[in-house]
């Protein structure tokens with residue numbers, strides 16, 4: 432495939448953030464190319480693959496059947512002592528996706544709109560001139576090639592080196608990045624293959640939780656996320672212990688192993704520089720409670736493309752013009768995600784006894800609200816009533 436000397440926009444990474452930015456840029460009439468280092472877009476998958484109907488509606492995404500593994504009605508959340516809270520109402524319905532198919536489908540949409548997507552082409556460096564990012568260096572089958580653009584988009588996921596190369600720090604300390612480990616399992620028995628299950632407790636997953644996201648009657652993603660700062664025991668070890676103690680899972684097979692990091696904080700006030708803009712996991716745009724980043728990545732891509740278009744309209748590719756994206760994103764998603772982050776900080780500092788107490792007094796709707804950063808006053812009041820030391824303070828009250 433011919434790779435031109437220059438494009439209007441170069442996007443690094445063909446995940447949901449990159450393909451969403453590419454699609455909107457192309458729809459706005461820009462000449463856009465996406466480079467992805469992997470042979471296959473969407474693979475390896477590093478995801479529990481959950482997405483809610485509410486998120487799909489918000490994104491105005493009508494996904495085809497082939498992207499869907501299983502329809503989900505709700506969730507059971509289990510406290511450390513086994514007490515359960517059922518979370519089942521309209522807002523908790525959703526899908527477990529086939530993420531590899533879904534990511535490709537997003538790229539199909541971008542390509543149909545006129546974007547060019549080129550896989551197996553890692554970006555190895557940035558071209559920096561006069562204080563501006565002016566393009567990238569790519570590796571084309573072992574050959575270095577320089578490609579120029581007015582704007583480079585860092586959509587290169589949680590390990591983003593593009594932002595760093597542009598001199599922009601991305602707040603990726605171990606306390607703000609969870610270690611995720613997951614098996615796609617088959618031949619297992621679950622309580623209900625249309626309900627996800629979430630298991631809390633410091634012995635199960637220190638400062639995190641284990642999830643079971645059904646992908647069929649006897650198949651599921653069984654995974655764990657724990658603080659990246661936790662060094663005593665690895666995420667894989669916690670997960671293996673959990674599976675060993677659940678006979679319905681222990682009898683199954685491991686079809687796929689997925690490991691990855693999840694940003695759970697560190698939202699950035701400033702995600703742009705001269706000629707560069709960050710989207711998705713690269714700039715920590717993830718729900719810090721449930722780790723959902725697909726909808727955030729797609730939303731950010733759409734917003735970023737609008738600000739990029741503004742640069743072309745003004746023929747000004749500076750940080751100053753791109754900053755419009757910071758403003759728009761914080762208004763639409765940032766404030767809300769910041770609240771979610773506060774709840775995450777609170778919950779992860781709770782003891783098992785605190786969590787057991789909470790399971791006594793909270794219902795499914797409360798849990799869902801907290802996971803979406805809503806109704807925080809209720810959490811504060813409960814904290815006060817049950818003398819959960821430090822909770823109200825953590826929430827800023």
Ligand SMILES: Cc1cc2nc3c(=O)[nH]c(=O)nc-3n(C[C@H](O)[C@H](O)[C@H](O)COP(=O)(O)OP(=O)(O)OC[C@H]3O[C@@H](n4cnc5c(N)ncnc54)[C@H](O)[C@@H]3O)c2cc1C
Nearest residue numbers: 444446447448468479480481554588611691711712724725
């Ligand atoms: C274990 C785990 C479970 C999760 N579960 C869920 C879930 O259930 N629901 C949910 O919504 N989210 C979940 N997430 C989060 C979700 O996967 C991410 O938030 C989402 O993928 C972010 O999209 P992105 O486009 O920003 O980054 P990514 O999807 O990571 O895409 C980045 C792309 O950039 C490419 N790339 C990187 N560097 C380069 C380079 N130098 N040159 C070229 N290409 C490059 C990569 O190949 C990749 O394709 C989970 C994450 C983990 C780790």
